[in-house]
Amino acid sequence: MFARCLIVALLVVATAAAEDVPPDDVGRSLTLPERTDHWVWLDEPLFRHAMLFDGDSGEVLGTVDQLGSLTGRHPHVSRQRGETYVMETFYARGHRGERRDFITIYDSRTLQVIGEVEIPPRTADVGHGLWLGAVLDDERFFVVFNQEPANSVSVVDLESRRFVGEITTAGCALVYPAGPRRFGMLCGNGTALLVELDEEGREKRQATSEPFFDVVTDPVTEKGVRDGDRWLFASFEGYLHAVDFSGDTPKPEAPWSLFTDAQRADDWRVGGLQHIALHRPTGRLFSVVHQGGKGTHKDAGSEIWVYDLKRRERIQVIEPPSLLGVFLRRITGIDPDSWSAWLLETLIPSPGAHSVVVTRDEKPLLFVRHRETGAAGVFDARSGEFLRYLEETGLGGAAMVVP
Amino acid sequence: MTAIDQWVEAAARQMARRVGRRGFLSRLGRAIAGGAIVLPLLPVARGIASSVPHNASGRDPDLPGDEGDPTKCEYWRHCSIDGFLCSCCGGSQTACPPGTEMAPVSWIGTCRNPADGRDYAIWYNDCCGRGMCGRCFCNRNEGDRPIYHPYRSNDVNWCAGASSQIYHCSTALIIGLAEETQPEK
Numbered sequence A: 001m002f003a004r005c006l007i008v009a010l011l012v013v014a015t016a017a018a019e020d021v022p023p024d025d026v027g028r029s030l031t032l033p034e035r036t037d038h039w040v041w042l043d044e045p046l047f048r049h050a051m052l053f054d055g056d057s058g059e060v061l062g063t064v065d066q067l068g069s070l071t072g073r074h075p076h077v078s079r080q081r082g083e084t085y086v087m088e089t090f091y092a093r094g095h096r097g098e099r100r101d102f103i104t105i106y107d108s109r110t111l112q113v114i115g116e117v118e119i120p121p122r123t124a125d126v127g128h129g130l131w132l133g134a135v136l137d138d139e140r141f142f143v144v145f146n147q148e149p150a151n152s153v154s155v156v157d158l159e160s161r162r163f164v165g166e167i168t169t170a171g172c173a174l175v176y177p178a179g180p181r182r183f184g185m186l187c188g189n190g191t192a193l194l195v196e197l198d199e200e201g202r203e204k205r206q207a208t209s210e211p212f213f214d215v216v217t218d219p220v221t222e223k224g225v226r227d228g229d230r231w232l233f234a235s236f237e238g239y240l241h242a243v244d245f246s247g248d249t250p251k252p253e254a255p256w257s258l259f260t261d262a263q264r265a266d267d268w269r270v271g272g273l274q275h276i277a278l279h280r281p282t283g284r285l286f287s288v289v290h291q292g293g294k295g296t297h298k299d300a301g302s303e304i305w306v307y308d309l310k311r312r313e314r315i316q317v318i319e320p321p322s323l324l325g326v327f328l329r330r331i332t333g334i335d336p337d338s339w340s341a342w343l344l345e346t347l348i349p350s351p352g353a354h355s356v357v358v359t360r361d362e363k364p365l366l367f368v369r370h371r372e373t374g375a376a377g378v379f380d381a382r383s384g385e386f387l388r389y390l391e392e393t394g395l396g397g398a399a400m401v402v403p
Numbered sequence B: 001m002t003a004i005d006q007w008v009e010a011a012a013r014q015m016a017r018r019v020g021r022r023g024f025l026s027r028l029g030r031a032i033a034g035g036a037i038v039l040p041l042l043p044v045a046r047g048i049a050s051s052v053p054h055n056a057s058g059r060d061p062d063l064p065g066d067e068g069d070p071t072k073c074e075y076w077r078h079c080s081i082d083g084f085l086c087s088c089c090g091g092s093q094t095a096c097p098p099g100t101e102m103a104p105v106s107w108i109g110t111c112r113n114p115a116d117g118r119d120y121a122i123w124y125n126d127c128c129g130r131g132m133c134g135r136c137f138c139n140r141n142e143g144d145r146p147i148y149h150p151y152r153s154n155d156v157n158w159c160a161g162a163s164s165q166i167y168h169c170s171t172a173l174i175i176g177l178a179e180e181t182q183p184e185k
Helices: A002-020 A262-267 A324-331 A339-347 B001-017 B040-049
Strands: A039-044 A049-054 A060-063 A076-078 A081-092 A096-107 A113-119 A133-135 A141-147 A149-155 A162-168 A173-179 A182-187 A190-195 A205-207 A225-227 A228-233 A238-243 A251-257 A269-270 A276-279 A282-290 A303-308 A313-318 A355-356 A364-368 A376-380 A385-390 B082-084 B108-113 B118-123 B126-128 B137-139 B167-170 B173-177
Touching: A039 A060, A039 A364, A060 A081, A076 A251, A081 A133, A113 A149, A113 A162, A113 B118, A133 A173, A149 A173, A190 A355, A225 A276, A228 A364, A276 A355, A282 A355, A324 A339, A324 A364, A324 A376
Parallel strands: none
Antiparallel strands: A039 A049, A049 A060, A076 A081, A081 A096, A096 A113, A133 A141, A141 A149, A149 A162, A173 A182, A182 A190, A190 A205, A225 A228, A228 A238, A238 A251, A269 A282, A276 A282, A282 A303, A303 A313, A355 A364, A364 A376, A376 A385, B082 B137, B108 B118, B118 B173, B126 B167
């Protein structure tokens, strides 16, 4: 009798509870909130996607795929068109069969695929994933660096969503946007190449600079940053080169040293993956640095040095947080507020950071990332104050893009 | 220095040794493999002197420790490698794992053999046609150059020259004594 009463009572309670919670709609998908200046895309090469984070909250907002490449080809954004582009490679049967390459077009608000443009199946596949493609300045044309292994550039008209043509760029690599109809490249003979397009996106002219670096003894890294019409490139030995692409011919400027003689004597050098970042409004350059010998140009940096470009001097030093600690905390499921988490993040030495990127606004955030864990952290780029981690960014990856 | 300081320092040193570019996180199978391209065969030919016998697969008999072990990042031929070691993936330092195809072109390193003190030109031909092996990731960059200098760049997916561009792992083949010394030496 008692059991029967209990069952009845439970049914009544369950019915009441069901009535208290309204049923959910099936089939809903969210759209992104209004864009802020503090968003960042993070590549994840093992999961083959890029994930969009809000640097202010640390939360994930959405994901796009990036299939068919070694370490991912990061998203590119046209704010004017409200579109996001990813260069992808597909094989007919997974890892086998005919190869076809596409620019996949996403709506930047819904992250729905809204189109695609097929391009020659020669898109470059490079470990660092940087400057393999670019949206040119008025956001009509998208250029793709090809390597098969011969070098060339494919041009896509974003307005008509069609492939325009391919431009031969023998001996020169990567694409650095430098205007509505022009982009730069770096060449194996120590020069820079300017490629100019006509109004239809076809090749108009090419022009080569004088040699400005030695490819063998002190090459510039290909991880440049844009400063208006100029691009800045750091050399392996720590000299900052600038190339002006605004004229008829690329004009290299005299390099200057990022290190004093004393710092060089202490073996400080630049290095990492995406190892320099520029905040144009304040003229501040962020450079990942470490102490090491020749051949360590891809090692993580123990510090981030901040330079005033006008004064050409270091004005601040930022130390990356323990990105290994937060990575281990997440994969082991340790509560972030626990003593174990504190111990992990405090006692495990920081492995440093490989990459930096900074937002473009007046209250900029600096994002730092460690390649082998993919872990990332957020700083106030002006004060250097550490703000937060970006949690569970994946299992690896270094590239970051501010859309 | 307190006992805690000493313990923390010891832990830090031990961890620092473990988490470097050859660290255990790499061994988890992190990507960022390296690949390959082009290959101006001309520069290759210039870099090689007379032919020397190819080494068979397996351990280098004259070298004790990790410098003689092709499953280790410290193996002497790996001075400019970037990828998963084929010796850990069912292949060897000179042969691809079953079912994969060796790309015909690659980037080149110049590594000093501690057994005889001589510099050798090394081809890091990638094995292609299967997904990433995920074992024994190794990234060393002695002599590596940016991708505008492709035949010295370990960042490129060198499977570009094979019938499938899907990267699996990297070998390290001796192609001869090097005439040119490594830029870092």
